[in-house]
Amino acid sequence: MSTPRTLFEKVWDSHVVVDSDPALLYVDLHLVHEVTSPQAFAGLTASGRTVRRPDLTVATVDHGIPTTGRSLGIRDPLSKKQVDALIQNCRDHGITMFGIDDPRQGIVHVVGPEQGLTEPGLLIVCGDSHTSTHGAFGALAFGIGTTEVEHVLATQTIWQARPQTMAVEVEGTLPWGVAAKDLILGIIAQIGVSGGTRHVIEYRGQAIRDLSMEQRMTICNMSIEGGARAGMIAPDETTTRYVEGRPFAPKGADWDAAVAAWESLATDPGASFDKVEVLDAGALVPHVSWGVNPAQTVPVTGHVPSPDSYSDPQQREAAVRALEYMALRPGTAIADINIDHVFLGSCTNGRIEDLRAAAKVVEGRKVDDRVSAVVVPGSMQVKAQAEAEGLSDIFERAGFSWRDAGCSSCLAMNPDVIPSGDRCASTSNRNYEGRQGRGARTHLVSPAMAAAAAVSGHFVDVREWQLS
Amino acid sequence: MKPVRTITGTMVPLDRADVDTDQIIPQQFLKRIERDGYGDFLFYNWAHTDDGTPSSDFIINRPDRRGAKVLVAGPNFGCGSSREHAPWAIQQWGFDAVITPSAADIFRNNSSFTGLLIVELAAEAVGRLMDLAADPAAVVTIDLETQTVAADGIEEHFDFDPTAKVRLLQGLDGIGVTMTHDDVIASHEASRPSWLPTSVG
Numbered sequence: 001m002s003t004p005r006t007l008f009e010k011v012w013d014s015h016v017v018v019d020s021d022p023a024l025l026y027v028d029l030h031l032v033h034e035v036t037s038p039q040a041f042a043g044l045t046a047s048g049r050t051v052r053r054p055d056l057t058v059a060t061v062d063h064g065i066p067t068t069g070r071s072l073g074i075r076d077p078l079s080k081k082q083v084d085a086l087i088q089n090c091r092d093h094g095i096t097m098f099g100i101d102d103p104r105q106g107i108v109h110v111v112g113p114e115q116g117l118t119e120p121g122l123l124i125v126c127g128d129s130h131t132s133t134h135g136a137f138g139a140l141a142f143g144i145g146t147t148e149v150e151h152v153l154a155t156q157t158i159w160q161a162r163p164q165t166m167a168v169e170v171e172g173t174l175p176w177g178v179a180a181k182d183l184i185l186g187i188i189a190q191i192g193v194s195g196g197t198r199h200v201i202e203y204r205g206q207a208i209r210d211l212s213m214e215q216r217m218t219i220c221n222m223s224i225e226g227g228a229r230a231g232m233i234a235p236d237e238t239t240t241r242y243v244e245g246r247p248f249a250p251k252g253a254d255w256d257a258a259v260a261a262w263e264s265l266a267t268d269p270g271a272s273f274d275k276v277e278v279l280d281a282g283a284l285v286p287h288v289s290w291g292v293n294p295a296q297t298v299p300v301t302g303h304v305p306s307p308d309s310y311s312d313p314q315q316r317e318a319a320v321r322a323l324e325y326m327a328l329r330p331g332t333a334i335a336d337i338n339i340d341h342v343f344l345g346s347c348t349n350g351r352i353e354d355l356r357a358a359a360k361v362v363e364g365r366k367v368d369d370r371v372s373a374v375v376v377p378g379s380m381q382v383k384a385q386a387e388a389e390g391l392s393d394i395f396e397r398a399g400f401s402w403r404d405a406g407c408s409s410c411l412a413m414n415p416d417v418i419p420s421g422d423r424c425a426s427t428s429n430r431n432y433e434g435r436q437g438r439g440a441r442t443h444l445v446s447p448a449m450a451a452a453a454a455v456s457g458h459f460v461d462v463r464e465w466q467l468s
Numbered sequence: 469m470k471p472v473r474t475i476t477g478t479m480v481p482l483d484r485a486d487v488d489t490d491q492i493i494p495q496q497f498l499k500r501i502e503r504d505g506y507g508d509f510l511f512y513n514w515a516h517t518d519d520g521t522p523s524s525d526f527i528i529n530r531p532d533r534r535g536a537k538v539l540v541a542g543p544n545f546g547c548g549s550s551r552e553h554a555p556w557a558i559q560q561w562g563f564d565a566v567i568t569p570s571a572a573d574i575f576r577n578n579s580s581f582t583g584l585l586i587v588e589l590a591a592e593a594v595g596r597l598m599d600l601a602a603d604p605a606a607v608v609t610i611d612l613e614t615q616t617v618a619a620d621g622i623e624e625h626f627d628f629d630p631t632a633k634v635r636l637l638q639g640l641d642g643i644g645v646t647m648t649h650d651d652v653i654a655s656h657e658a659s660r661p662s663w664l665p666t667s668v669g
């Protein structure tokens with residue numbers, strides 16, 4: 001018998017081109033967007049090199065594009081220049097691009113899975129830290145910088161130091177009203193924002209197996225918020241059912257061969273991890289972040305903590321600064337925090353199931369007068385599906401603004417900037433200072449919690465609502 | 469990339485944990501399509517008031533800190549977004565190295581390509597350097613060849629990825645090096661299963 005291996009080790013081993021440390025790995029899929037690629041293409045051109053495998057490369061626009069008035073074009077001249085550069089680069093190098101008018105356009109980490117390009121066992125890179133999202137399929141997927149983007153364009157390979165492995169075992173079942181977002185926020189609270197550094201996490205256990213593909217993507221997406229190089233979940237029937245029939249998924253005999261290969265990817269019994277964390281899903285509750293990093297969260301039933309509750313002096317100091325930035329006082333009940341904005345979207349929570357969960361809360365209700373609420377679907381496909389299901393009507397009747405797809409207020413590179421001093425309940429992944437706009441105060445929550453906050457004007461425990 | 473060997477210069481202490489790349493260079497400055505022009509926007513939101521005037525109390529704005537070569541930072545420095553604009557901004561401000569108890573993975577990786585030297589030392593040693601750096605004239609020397617940090621009363625060894633070390637010492641072009649492996653890349657490529665997806669439908 002060969003040595004039992006983990007899912008990560010199997011995917012890693014099958015991509016090794018040069019077996020050293022760091023190893024040279026072959027890249028199966030390179031996702032590209034407008035913000036981290038122009039310098040890479042320019043470098044390629046300057047050195048007279050070409051794209052080795054345009055057919056393993058795909059581009060979309062998402063970070064800087066507007067979510068309203070697209071027929072008027074991109075008004076910000078710098079954002080326009082970035083998008084135009086990507087169009088030109090894709091044209092010059094023969095790369096498939098989902099441009100601003102393409103019905104397949106969307107956030108890069110929503111589009112890959114949706115089109116069937118993201119598949120189990122692949123090695124996927126992108127100049128974006130949330131590339132970890134694709135690990136939900138049992139792919140090894142991680143974010144890279146612009147120099148590495150150029151390297152992958154030129155060679156279709158990447159040098160990587162071999163990371164360590166970490167198992168996050170989630171037993172039990174998620175209680176009603178507790179979302180995948182609450183689970184990943186709970187995991188980050190447990191391991192800390194650097195707990196996963198130099199590690200690839202495999203999420204395991206009954207609670208993970210019970211998740212849908214979209215929920216799994218929410219989990220793997222935020223692996224980077226725990227500092228991990230990547231997050232992975234073993235492919236199973238849920239995975240194959242999701243991939244089957246998508247535009248770029250294998251068909252016919254190819255499909256059978258692919259599924260056979262995917263079935264052998266799961267971690268072997270007896271394989272070991274460098275680190276193991278255990279969590280009980282049954283004990284989780286909806287979370288709200290109060291601070292400026294994704295580990296600074298509390299249950300919605302809780303209170304803003306006192307810096308004195310941190311024993312580590314550096315963390316105490318960080319809590320003092322976070323409270324100041326967030327304009328919060330220790331001891332304030334989370335339910336007493338009023339909000340000004342709600343942002344429903346991003347690569348964490350901008351998929352159809354997220355919109356369904358939020359719509360269920362919103363249906364027949366109105367957004368509070370003091371709140372400005374927007375829904376930005378993760379892709380134009382998600383948008384079209386939500387419209388077909390009548391979700392857009394529910395949102396619009398309630399007073400939400402219904403937008404075109406993109407990153408939007410997740411990082412506020414486009415016009416969707418949260419004003420300084422305003423407070424936003426956001427389904428995105430980063431509550432960093434200034435992330436949604438200079439001086440903007442972000443509270444991370446699940447889609448259902450964001451929807452309930454929109455209606456109430458403050459945070460509420462969505463579990464207390466009678467939902468059909 | 470220019471070769472990186474020894475760095476000698478004054479320090480700037482930034483005693484904060486978990487400094488993310490959004491703080492290092494905020495999103496509104498990521499719209500350029502060039503690799504330069506980021507130095508003025510380093511720690512922009514901390515370094516400027518709401519109306520955009522430089523805050524005289526933020527440390528990198530103090531005249532006696534201009535010309536510093538080494539940033540001494542808290543743990544988990546450079547976490548968050550993969551933006552390579554972060555090391556670009558740090559270098560273009562004038563820093564050649566960051567000393568920290570720990571750097572985030574992508575940031576450490578990116579810096580190994582841009583020529584920003586990331587030195588990870590025990591928290592206690594970083595603490596002593598942080599104290600020393602309170603004096604704007606205090607000088608530190610980092611030697612990549614010997615993997616040592618030396619300052620007044622401080623002498624520390626640091627670990628460093630051997631491949632990144634060679635690349636930095638020689639100022640190598642990473643792509644050129646990889647292309648010398650072209651035969652093995654091609655044979656791996658030829659052995660890939662035919663059902664793997666392509667983006668051309």
Ligand code: SF4
Nearest residue numbers: 130346347407410411
């Ligand atoms: S939605 Fe936010 S986190 Fe996701 S890719 Fe866009 S900017 Fe990054």
